[in-house]
Amino acid sequence: MNSKCVDILVIGAGPAGLAAAIAAKEDGIDNLLVLEREHNPGGILRQCIHNGFGLHRFKEELTGPEYAQRDIDRAREMGIEIQTDTTVLSVDGKTHTVTCVSSAHGVEIITAKAIILAMGCRERPRGALGTPGTRCAGIYSAGTAQKFVNLEGYMPGKRVVILGSGDIGLIMARRMTLQGAKVLACVELMPFSSGLNRNIVQCLNDYDIPLYLSHTVIDIKGRERLTGVTVAKVDANRQPIPGSEIEFDCDTLLLSVGLIPENELSEGAGVKLSPLTSGAEVDDVLQTNLPGIFACGNVLHVHDLVDHVSNESFRAGHAAAAYVRGQLSGGDTLDVRDGDGVRGTVPQRIRKGVSEEVDLMFRPSGVFRNATCIVTCGGREIARKKAPIFTPGEMAVVKLKPEIVAGLDDTVTVTIERS
Amino acid sequence: MEITCINCPVGCRLSVTLENGQVTSVTGNTCKRGEIYARQECVDPQRMVTAVIPVAGSAMPLSVKTRTPIPKKLIDECMKALSAVEIAAPVKAGSVVLANVCGTGVDIIATKSVGA
Ligand SMILES: Cc1cc2nc3c(=O)[nH]c(=O)nc-3n(C[C@H](O)[C@H](O)[C@H](O)COP(=O)(O)OP(=O)(O)OC[C@H]3O[C@@H](n4cnc5c(N)ncnc54)[C@H](O)[C@@H]3O)c2cc1C
Ligand code: SF4
Numbered sequence: 001m002n003s004k005c006v007d008i009l010v011i012g013a014g015p016a017g018l019a020a021a022i023a024a025k026e027d028g029i030d031n032l033l034v035l036e037r038e039h040n041p042g043g044i045l046r047q048c049i050h051n052g053f054g055l056h057r058f059k060e061e062l063t064g065p066e067y068a069q070r071d072i073d074r075a076r077e078m079g080i081e082i083q084t085d086t087t088v089l090s091v092d093g094k095t096h097t098v099t100c101v102s103s104a105h106g107v108e109i110i111t112a113k114a115i116i117l118a119m120g121c122r123e124r125p126r127g128a129l130g131t132p133g134t135r136c137a138g139i140y141s142a143g144t145a146q147k148f149v150n151l152e153g154y155m156p157g158k159r160v161v162i163l164g165s166g167d168i169g170l171i172m173a174r175r176m177t178l179q180g181a182k183v184l185a186c187v188e189l190m191p192f193s194s195g196l197n198r199n200i201v202q203c204l205n206d207y208d209i210p211l212y213l214s215h216t217v218i219d220i221k222g223r224e225r226l227t228g229v230t231v232a233k234v235d236a237n238r239q240p241i242p243g244s245e246i247e248f249d250c251d252t253l254l255l256s257v258g259l260i261p262e263n264e265l266s267e268g269a270g271v272k273l274s275p276l277t278s279g280a281e282v283d284d285v286l287q288t289n290l291p292g293i294f295a296c297g298n299v300l301h302v303h304d305l306v307d308h309v310s311n312e313s314f315r316a317g318h319a320a321a322a323y324v325r326g327q328l329s330g331g332d333t334l335d336v337r338d339g340d341g342v343r344g345t346v347p348q349r350i351r352k353g354v355s356e357e358v359d360l361m362f363r364p365s366g367v368f369r370n371a372t373c374i375v376t377c378g379g380r381e382i383a384r385k386k387a388p389i390f391t392p393g394e395m396a397v398v399k400l401k402p403e404i405v406a407g408l409d410d411t412v413t414v415t416i417e418r419s
Numbered sequence: 420m421e422i423t424c425i426n427c428p429v430g431c432r433l434s435v436t437l438e439n440g441q442v443t444s445v446t447g448n449t450c451k452r453g454e455i456y457a458r459q460e461c462v463d464p465q466r467m468v469t470a471v472i473p474v475a476g477s478a479m480p481l482s483v484k485t486r487t488p489i490p491k492k493l494i495d496e497c498m499k500a501l502s503a504v505e506i507a508a509p510v511k512a513g514s515v516v517l518a519n520v521c522g523t524g525v526d527i528i529a530t531k532s533v534g535a
Contacts, residue, residue: 049470049530052428063482063530065531066512069531152479152480153471178494178498196430197423198423198427198428201423206494394428
């Protein structure tokens with residue numbers, strides 16, 4: 001069995017892993033390795049061929065493959081080694097040894113001074129949903145359909161209903177329509193969409209695809225292949241209302257019901273996970289409870305904007321480099337808590353006495369109009385941000401300035417105040 | 420008229436006042452792009468179009484985009500024009516796949532490299 005030692009090992013070559021590796025390399029870490037299980041780096045962006053990526057970071061609107069290519073090119077220019085077709089099987093959180101397998105090298109054991117977890121997320125499967133009816137062909141997750149159409153070049157069906165209004169479902173409603181299918185409806189259980197408003201406009205409204213809010217699929221028909229679904233309105237307790245059924249003749253049902261961070265490896269390593277984000281609990285430099293193990297991107301919490309993923313991951317890469325050099329200050333931390341209207345704030349801890357900018361990121365727990373996000377430290381207000389609307393579909397970010405962070409001395413609480 | 424700005428994920432809700440088909444005021448935008456968008460959207464809505472097309476000699480399809488937005492009403496025609504394009508590998512990202520699509524003056528370009 002092969003074994004080797006590196007300074008920093010990055011798991012996953014999506015936008016998160018690439019940005020983290022670039023940052024670490026910029027800081028002079030040369031003995032750096034990125035492992036990726038797919039044949040090509042780029043992560044999920046490879047299949048997101050629509051535009052709308054990179055406005056913040058590159059000040060231009062790119063498609064997913066174009067955004068990914070910029071980081072891949074940069075990583076190659078810098079001489080960063082990306083070993084593809086290599087799957088990480090386990091991570092030992094104490095010894096920092098990683099076991100991985102590839103057809104080229106067989107099983108390898110790699111020991112690293114610091115490890116950056118950047119494995120992304122996956123879609124919630126149908127089983128987690130409890131949709132009723134037969135298990136016939138023609139039911140896919142929206143991301144799988146996206147892969148079929150955009151990377152493999154074939155259409156999963158001709159008449160489509162989409163369950164769930166997550167962004168990937170909305171994006172796929174437009175994609176299937178453009179590539180020649182008929183999308184009959186997008187059905188959402190909640191009274192609001194979990195996707196971005198811009199996607200409702202440009203993916204559904206532009207193509208006259210109806211969005212049924214407070215509706216769900218109550219029956220799935222077909223023996224071998226899907227032949228139709230029954231959709232019904234739900235009451236405030238999300239129970240179907242008799243008499244409200246609508247029948248759709250369709251051969252395809254796409255599920256777009258949310259993403260979950262891919263954390264089997266992290267759990268195996270002993271990384272403490274947050275029940276709210278399903279990702280690691282981290283401090284302000286994205287370090288987990290295990291010293292020298294960092295997490296960034298969708299494996300940490302599900303992002304809707306790749307620009308935020310890159311930003312967060314640069315921070316993780318710089319911090320890992322500092323850790324390797326023994327220059328990362330540790331010590332006491334202060335907790336960050338969710339107050340009213342806020343769910344899953346990342347980071348969960350801020351190191352005491354540092355004076356670096358910190359981005360507090362969270363999901364609003366409901367739809368709040370003309371509301372204000374207020375951050376307090378031991379009851380004292382330290383930051384506020386007003387917005388015309390906060391919705392669970394859009395991650396909110398509040399910046400704490402370095403001088404504010406330096407003065408923290410108590411638990412930090414993030415709250416949304418409704419007017 | 421209420422519209423949602425689609426220029427960035429913030430998705431500002433814009434209020435537009437129209438008089439005789441002319442935009443007289445835009446409010447609710449956070450940045451200048453929102454106002455430009457509203458003025459365009461109420462007169463001649465435009466969209467970027469992205470798509471995948473098959474490539475001879477490659478198992479993978481090619482992803483493409485209009486270099487700049489085109490009139491929304493031409494999206495269908497644009498997709499039809501694209502479906503007639505015959506292209507063979509190798510294709511380089513950024514190369515023109517279809518020039519001046521539907522007489523818009525806008526080229527359709529490859530967004531990735533295939534078989535290169
Ligand atoms: C199906 C899907 C569609 C999406 N569509 C959009 C969209 O349209 N617009 C948008 O803004 N955002 C979209 N997102 C969110 C998007 O994923 C993020 O913005 C961003 O790409 C996340 O980057 P990442 O590097 O954290 O994860 P990813 O891009 O998922 O990259 C993670 C990488 O880690 C690798 N990996 C995982 N486990 C292992 C292992 N054990 N060993 C080795 N390698 C491993 C994976 O192969 C992958 O390449 C989508 C997400 C999903 C899941
Ligand atoms: S107005 Fe500006 S900030 Fe608001 S959605 Fe449009 S581009 Fe984004």
